[in-house]
Amino acid sequence: MVALEIVLGFGVLLVAGVALFYIVSIINGLITLKNSIEKAWSNIDVLLKQRNDEIPNVVETVKGYAKHEKEVFENVTKMRAQMMSAGTVGEKAKASEALSGTLKTLFAVAENYPSLRANENFLQLQGRISELEGQIANRRELYNDSVYLYNTRIQVVPDMVFANAMGMREKEYFKVEEAEKKVPKVQF
Amino acid sequence: MAGKGDPIVWGIVGFVGGLALLYNGIRRYQFRQKICNTPTSKIAAAAMGAVEVYGKVKPVEPLKSPANGADCTYYCTEVFRWQKSGKHSKWVRIKFEIKGITFVLEDETGSVIVDSDKAQLEMPADYTFETGGQDESALPERVRNLFDAWGVKYQYAKVLGIITPREKLKVVEKYLAVGDLVYVFGTMQPAKGQPAGNPSVKDAYIGAKGGEFFYISDSPEKEIIGKMFTDVPLWVGGGILASCVGLGIILWRIGVK
Numbered sequence: 001m002v003a004l005e006i007v008l009g010f011g012v013l014l015v016a017g018v019a020l021f022y023i024v025s026i027i028n029g030l031i032t033l034k035n036s037i038e039k040a041w042s043n044i045d046v047l048l049k050q051r052n053d054e055i056p057n058v059v060e061t062v063k064g065y066a067k068h069e070k071e072v073f074e075n076v077t078k079m080r081a082q083m084m085s086a087g088t089v090g091e092k093a094k095a096s097e098a099l100s101g102t103l104k105t106l107f108a109v110a111e112n113y114p115s116l117r118a119n120e121n122f123l124q125l126q127g128r129i130s131e132l133e134g135q136i137a138n139r140r141e142l143y144n145d146s147v148y149l150y151n152t153r154i155q156v157v158p159d160m161v162f163a164n165a166m167g168m169r170e171k172e173y174f175k176v177e178e179a180e181k182k183v184p185k186v187q188f
Numbered sequence: 189m190a191g192k193g194d195p196i197v198w199g200i201v202g203f204v205g206g207l208a209l210l211y212n213g214i215r216r217y218q219f220r221q222k223i224c225n226t227p228t229s230k231i232a233a234a235a236m237g238a239v240e241v242y243g244k245v246k247p248v249e250p251l252k253s254p255a256n257g258a259d260c261t262y263y264c265t266e267v268f269r270w271q272k273s274g275k276h277s278k279w280v281r282i283k284f285e286i287k288g289i290t291f292v293l294e295d296e297t298g299s300v301i302v303d304s305d306k307a308q309l310e311m312p313a314d315y316t317f318e319t320g321g322q323d324e325s326a327l328p329e330r331v332r333n334l335f336d337a338w339g340v341k342y343q344y345a346k347v348l349g350i351i352t353p354r355e356k357l358k359v360v361e362k363y364l365a366v367g368d369l370v371y372v373f374g375t376m377q378p379a380k381g382q383p384a385g386n387p388s389v390k391d392a393y394i395g396a397k398g399g400e401f402f403y404i405s406d407s408p409e410k411e412i413i414g415k416m417f418t419d420v421p422l423w424v425g426g427g428i429l430a431s432c433v434g435l436g437i438i439l440w441r442i443g444v445k
C-alpha cells in the first residue's frame with residue numbers, strides 16, 4: 001500500500017508540476033505578446049516621426065519651384081499637424097493615411113515642374129519619403145499580425161481567464177477602416 | 189547484482205526514460221509556444237532579437253548535393269551500414285557530410301543571411317538509396333562516385349549466380365534546394381561579414397544566440413504547430429506514465445509494500 005501511495009503521490013506531483021508550468025507559460029506568453037506589440041509599435045512610431053521631420057524640407061523645396069500650388073502645401077501642413085497631434089493608434093493610422101494621400105498629391109504636382117524634377121535635393125527627399133513609406137507598410141503588417149495574435153489569445157479559453165485577471169484589453173490595429181477612407185473628388 | 193533481465197533494470201529505464209520524455213515534451217511545448225507567440229515578419233521589417241521569417245532560399249555559394257545532384261544551398265548526406273549488434277541488426281552511420289551552413293533567405297521585401305550553425309533543422313529526407321536486391325548496375329553513378337570518394341566499400345559478389353551487394357548500405361540526403369520555401373525562427377543579430385555590394389541583403393543576419401531557440405524547417409508554420417500539437421501530449425503523458433510505472437517496479441523490487 002505504501003508503494004502505491006508513493007507512486008500515486010509522485011504521479012500527482014508530476015501532473016501538478018506540468019499544470020503549474022502550463023499556467024506560467026500562458027501568462028508568460030501573454031506578456032511576451034503584449035511586449036512584442038509595444039516593440040512593433042515603437043518601431044512604427046519612429047518611422048512616422050522620421051517621415052514627419054522630412055516633410056517641411058520637401059514642402060520648402062517644392063515651394064521654391066511651384067509657388068502657386070498653395071492649397072497642396074496647406075493640405076500637407078494640415079495633415080502633418082494632425083499626424084503630430086494624433087494620440088491613439090487608430091487616430092495615428094487615420095492621420096498617416098491622409099498624410100500619405102496629400103504627399104502623393106504633392107509629388108504628382110511636382111511632376112508638372114521639369115526643373116523641380118531635375119533637382120537633386122528634391123529627388124533625394126522624395127526617395128527618402130518613399131523609403132520610409134515602404135518601411136512603415138512592412139512594419140504595419142508585423143504590428144497588425146502581433147495585434148491579431150494577442151487579441152485572439154486573450155479571447156480564447158483558457159488564456160482569457162488569465163488575460164482578464166491581468167487586466168489585458170484588446171489592442172487597436174494600425175489600419176483605416178474601409179468606410180473611413182475618403183474617396184478623392186475629381187473635378188474637371 | 190542486477191542482470192539485464194532483472195525487472196529493477198526495466199524499472200530504472202522506465203523511470204529515467206519517462207522523466208526524459210517528460211522533459212522533452214515540456215521543451216517541445218516551449219518551442220511551440222515561442223512559435224505561436226511570435227508573428228511572422230517580412231524580412232525588411234524584422235528587427236533585432238527573436239524573429240520568425242518565411243521565404244525562399246538562395247545560395248551564398250552554389251552547391252550540388254553529392255548523392256542526388258540537386259542544386260541546393262545546404263545539404264546533409266549520410267551513409268549508413270546495416271550492422272549486427274548482438275541479436276539485433278541496425279543501421280549505423282559510417283560517413284556524413286554537411287555543407288552550406290550559411291544561406292540567403294529572400295522574400296518580396298528583401299533578403300537576409302541565415303547562419304544555420306547550431307540550428308535545429310527539421311526536414312524530411314529528399315533522397316534515399318538502399319543497396320540490396322539489385323545488381324551493381326543499379327547503383328546510381330553519383331552514389332557510386334560518393335562511395336569511392338568517401339572510401340565506402342560497396343563490393344558486389346556473385347552468390348548462387350546472382351550478383352548481390354556484400355554489405356547493405358543506405359544513403360540518406362536532406363537538402364534545401366534553391367527556391368525552396370523555408371521557415372526560420374532565430375535571433376536577428378548585427379552583421380558579421382556578409383557578402384559586400386548587395387544592397388538588398390539586410391545588414392544583419394539570423395543565427396544562434398546563447399541557448400535561444402533556433403529552428404529551421406521546410407514546412408510552413410501551420411504544419412509545424414499542428415505536428416507539435418499532437419506530439420506534446422504524447423511526450424508529456426507518456427513520460428508521466430512511464431516514470432510512474434518505473435518507480436512502481438523499483439519500489440516493488442526493493443521490497444516496499
